[in-house]
Amino acid sequence: MNEKDFLEKYLWPSTDKLDRSFTHPLPKIPGLKKAGDFIVQCEHEDTFSTNIVTKYHSETAGVILKEVYKNTQNKVTGVFVRLVGTMSVVKPGYPCISLDGAISNVVLATGERAPIKTTVAIHFPQVDPEQRKKVFQSFGERAKKSGVSYQERATDTMMPAFWGPVFVAQAEGIDFNIIRELRDGVWSAYKRLIEETPAKVPFDYRPFQEHMVFDTSKREHLTFKRMGLSVPVESQAAFFSVLVSGI
């Protein structure tokens, strides 16, 4: 064993292959500073699933923002689900809000191949249901203004009670504008919420974190499978770990 070689050559960082012309401007959260660049990737059978995640922290607002650019694609069939600016915002003492910005050529629910569609889903678990309703109304107004269809979807019985309904907006084709509009909406709504509501100290994020890392990762592994995408549970669990831990 050559010690010099081991010291110099063993293992170095991978570089990401994200074309940044497809990224969004950050939401206007004052004082945001980068607090970590992440790559979570899995390749299995004909599928790759690459997550590029960045963590930001704002001392002035006390907020942690994470955003995700992701591509899960079957290299042979061309089926893909891409996240283009998925984000989560959380201030310790308050519930975590997250926005999923997906562009895909497959129906997420049935797994059937379909024309390209943009779907934005906003999740606001652990929040007071009345507050959630109010926040979702503001997203509805933004979707209406942008001319895209939207609805509040009740979650199924597999989801924990604290999850509540999900706001979903959909547009035909690749619609970056609706993702941007709703990303801005998320920060405005969250800002208002933290200004108007006292913090809950300590806030127990653990049920939400466990649900994402252990349960959602299993479900999404199966959902991907229906779409012909081979994404091991471990890959989704690692992705969700980056998203929900570190609060």
Add this chain to the structure above:
Amino acid sequence: MNEKAFLEKYLWPSGDKLDRSFTHPLPKIPGLKKAGDFIVQCEHEDTFSTNIMTKYESASTGVIFKEVYKNTQNKVTGTFVRLVGTMSLVKNEYPRLSLDAAVANVNLFTGEREDLKTTVAIHLPEVDSAQRKKLFQEFSAQAKADGVSYQEKEVEYASGTKGSIWVGESKGINLGMIHNLRQRAWTVYKSFMEETKAKIPFDYRPAQENTVFGSSQREHLSFKRMGLSVPVESQAAFFSVLVTGI
């Protein structure tokens, strides 16, 4: 928005920069087939932490084998902790065995810079203490044959409960010691499976939760003492790959 450009150029897989001349042969588990290649990486301040992991499954033995090559290094100070062939073995309904193989130029407990050292730690947190003691004797026999020092250490698990781990240590870079203990880990686990009844259903969840949420928090702080800036998220993601999927 140019649809063609988005379809063709948006985001493609990263390649890993692992020099495979430093990897070990796989333990001799019959029927191993690759079931996933993973990269988990974080860069923060002057530190990078890159985990290259592979999952294998063996239909004939029912075993899931995962191995890790990892480098956590401060690019400015040169302090590093490298995992060179860390592995975990688990058969459904049996406890997990993990072997941590670190080569570092920093003391893992105090955070002080020191000469290069190789440390192998064996963890069997879900095995009862009498059985664990018996299994650890096998590793001690291997260490003795290799002429490296070893001990059993009482530790506090992330859950707050206490137990022991087996630790072998050697000066410098001792890939031979890691190699032998990896091979031994498989023979130990194999005889353990043969001699022990499966526990149906086996509840992996407490250990998974402790590792993903507890150990990641502890190791984030431990890295901090060494001058390595590794966010909790990075360790949580690494541990998620290691302990989920069963």
